[in-house]
Amino acid sequence: MKNRPSINDVARRAKVSITTVSRVINNITSVSTRNRARVEEAIAYYKYRPNISAQRLARGSNNSVGLVMPGYPGIFHSFYAVELIRGVGHACEVHHMDLVFHITNGFNPINTNNVGGVIFADVIENRKQVESALASGTPCVVINHKIDDMDVGYIAVDNILGGRIAADYLVSLGHKKMATITGNLATQAGTQRLKGFEELLEEKNVPLPKEYVHQGDYSRRSARAAAEQFFKLPNPPTAIFAASDEMALEVIAVAMEKGLKVPGDVSVIGFDDNPACLFGPVALTTIKQPLFQMAEGAVKYLHTVIAGNGTAKKKTILSPELVVRESCGAPKK
Amino acid sequence: MKNRPSINDVARRAKVSITTVSRVINNITSVSTRNRARVEEAIAYYKYRPNISAQRLARGSNNSVGLVMPGYPGIFHSFYAVELIRGVGHACEVHHMDLVFHITNGFNPINTNNVGGVIFADVIENRKQVESALASGTPCVVINHKIDDMDVGYIAVDNILGGRIAADYLVSLGHKKMATITGNLATQAGTQRLKGFEELLEEKNVPLPKEYVHQGDYSRRSARAAAEQFFKLPNPPTAIFAASDEMALEVIAVAMEKGLKVPGDVSVIGFDDNPACLFGPVALTTIKQPLFQMAEGAVKYLHTVIAGNGTAKKKTILSPELVVRESCGAPKK
DNA sequence: CTGAAAGCGCTAACAA
DNA sequence: TTGTTAGCGCTTTCAG
Numbered sequence: 105m106k107n108r109p110s111i112n113d114v115a116r117r118a119k120v121s122i123t124t125v126s127r128v129i130n131n132i133t134s135v136s137t138r139n140r141a142r143v144e145e146a147i148a149y150y151k152y153r154p155n156i157s158a159q160r161l162a163r164g165s166n167n168s169v170g171l172v173m174p175g176y177p178g179i180f181h182s183f184y185a186v187e188l189i190r191g192v193g194h195a196c197e198v199h200h201m202d203l204v205f206h207i208t209n210g211f212n213p214i215n216t217n218n219v220g221g222v223i224f225a226d227v228i229e230n231r232k233q234v235e236s237a238l239a240s241g242t243p244c245v246v247i248n249h250k251i252d253d254m255d256v257g258y259i260a261v262d263n264i265l266g267g268r269i270a271a272d273y274l275v276s277l278g279h280k281k282m283a284t285i286t287g288n289l290a291t292q293a294g295t296q297r298l299k300g301f302e303e304l305l306e307e308k309n310v311p312l313p314k315e316y317v318h319q320g321d322y323s324r325r326s327a328r329a330a331a332e333q334f335f336k337l338p339n340p341p342t343a344i345f346a347a348s349d350e351m352a353l354e355v356i357a358v359a360m361e362k363g364l365k366v367p368g369d370v371s372v373i374g375f376d377d378n379p380a381c382l383f384g385p386v387a388l389t390t391i392k393q394p395l396f397q398m399a400e401g402a403v404k405y406l407h408t409v410i411a412g413n414g415t416a417k418k419k420t421i422l423s424p425e426l427v428v429r430e431s432c433g434a435p436k437k
Numbered sequence: 438m439k440n441r442p443s444i445n446d447v448a449r450r451a452k453v454s455i456t457t458v459s460r461v462i463n464n465i466t467s468v469s470t471r472n473r474a475r476v477e478e479a480i481a482y483y484k485y486r487p488n489i490s491a492q493r494l495a496r497g498s499n500n501s502v503g504l505v506m507p508g509y510p511g512i513f514h515s516f517y518a519v520e521l522i523r524g525v526g527h528a529c530e531v532h533h534m535d536l537v538f539h540i541t542n543g544f545n546p547i548n549t550n551n552v553g554g555v556i557f558a559d560v561i562e563n564r565k566q567v568e569s570a571l572a573s574g575t576p577c578v579v580i581n582h583k584i585d586d587m588d589v590g591y592i593a594v595d596n597i598l599g600g601r602i603a604a605d606y607l608v609s610l611g612h613k614k615m616a617t618i619t620g621n622l623a624t625q626a627g628t629q630r631l632k633g634f635e636e637l638l639e640e641k642n643v644p645l646p647k648e649y650v651h652q653g654d655y656s657r658r659s660a661r662a663a664a665e666q667f668f669k670l671p672n673p674p675t676a677i678f679a680a681s682d683e684m685a686l687e688v689i690a691v692a693m694e695k696g697l698k699v700p701g702d703v704s705v706i707g708f709d710d711n712p713a714c715l716f717g718p719v720a721l722t723t724i725k726q727p728l729f730q731m732a733e734g735a736v737k738y739l740h741t742v743i744a745g746n747g748t749a750k751k752k753t754i755l756s757p758e759l760v761v762r763e764s765c766g767a768p769k770k
Numbered sequence: 771c772t773g774a775a776a777g778c779g780c781t782a783a784c785a786a
Numbered sequence: 787t788t789g790t791t792a793g794c795g796c797t798t799t800c801a802g
Contacts, residue, residue: 108550108574110795110796111796121772122795122796123772123773123774123797123798124771124773126796126798127771134771135771135772136771139771139772153548153550155794155795155796156490156551157491157493157494158494158778158795158796158797159795159797160778161488161490161491161494161778161780161794161795161797162795162796162797163778163796163797163798185519186518196538202537203537204535204537205526205529205537205538217488217489218488218489218490240441241441324713324716354716357717357718361693380657383657383658383687384690385694443778443779443780444779444780445779453789454789455779456788457788457789460787462780463781467787468788487779487780488779488780490780491779491794492779494779494780495779495780496780496781497781497794
């Protein structure tokens, strides 16, 4: 079927030993220019590419990274997941690593046997998986979830700060009645964005009544339910912080259906900085979270750990950033 | 670092030869119950998992599948891509195959060296990649693009039929002025949905003036531009067929911004059956395309080809289906 | 700077 | 039903 040229073919044609071929493949300098040229010629001639399985077997190490995504429904329809995949995919290409995908229910231990390292895209109920991966000696890094009680790398955004920034901005605009639609509270990002929001409001002595906090799950559907609740309230909020841009977009949609103006009647602020925010009827003000960079950072981390050279920073916290566009304004008098 | 138990450890503990261990790993029946039990005990004891690189090297075959996605901007923000990834990921899990990701610019030949087969998620300007993958002896299958002049498998939906179904439904509702926003016309799906739409209209003697055809690219942004054009026309259409649900959703959004009722003033029909269609202000009527199944089918195809047993159907065409919800009605008198 | 030789962990004839 | 033996294609000592 597939009958590829092997290192032997190349060596034969170049009239050198396979060792020499191996040396040029691996960029080892101690090869004479003459031999190097011959080998390169032969490689080109055969369009030779080393067999990775053989390399891995011989080297005893594996330069592929597993990306494990929690498989809850809807995860794949989120900007979050998709941006992560893009970022990880891109970084893997840059570092010449293979990307292997695991979509997990969170329970079965994932097979870390055939990857050099694994990236967990958030950790929800799958701590066990991280533990067992770690136990097998596989380098791990988790994205967007701080874990300080395990010896695992992470790269996360400061979600508490994100919640605070949102609240602070709204307060600075003069709002007194601010509501929030949380993310999935099973995720650390969800609880922490809420926490930051609450914290800052408390510091500013702005009350946050229970009916102003609606538990969402990052989905448009949950945002719609929440928004409808909010607008039905006898004393509706003048500003809404949604824990994801997709939810924020849905809030705007609901508001417009009800004949409310954004930001005239109600201000809306999101979280993510999803490019989709630019194209709706109102450009969304949001908290930018550097997802793509987190993904890249995770790959880089594994890359240096697997290569075993240099030291990789184990715990990284990135800062979110306010991006002001059109969806927030001062409250109506 | 990673010092895994090998087949030797297992054999030693079970007091059998490594061959026997190999046999139980590979579910070969000719092993006595006693030995099988011992081996299983040893495997459990060491939590042994075979080294895939070694298996692949020894077998000379590779059970991983590469998924190559065209890397044009926005691809990853589309329902299409995401659904495909989900489907392929799921099917790979079922078949115990690894999924390796390639995001390609369409030009560099993709490295098929380390995969047993490759799935092309559509083919745009990357025919060359398919050719070279095929030339290297790698089984290939392309999704959503019929290619009859190459010896490659495909699994596609009948997009011409899809366009026809949309037009037919609109006509049956009594519409005379129907417009369409096409998909990216560099994709086969884009041109064929348009073709089917045009075809049927012609058969029914309904004119399709040039200003009723707007070239889109599956993105919300392009749909917005198109919709604004349509609604500005002195004689605007009473129904719009968008080649993707995301575009259809945007058309509805624009319509509502202009104070038009859907479906009262304008009917909208999409393509995909994206679950997001259920949650907007108006549930979207659409043409369902079985993306998830296409993805699964592609994996199954490769699986049987790689395993080399049984015959796999090389060319598969699936039918799209009309899903009636709320966004289409009869035209206003 | 170069090559011979010994594996990496596993599968697959082939014998027994 | 079992084990012996040769590799799969590559890296890596170790001599030269």
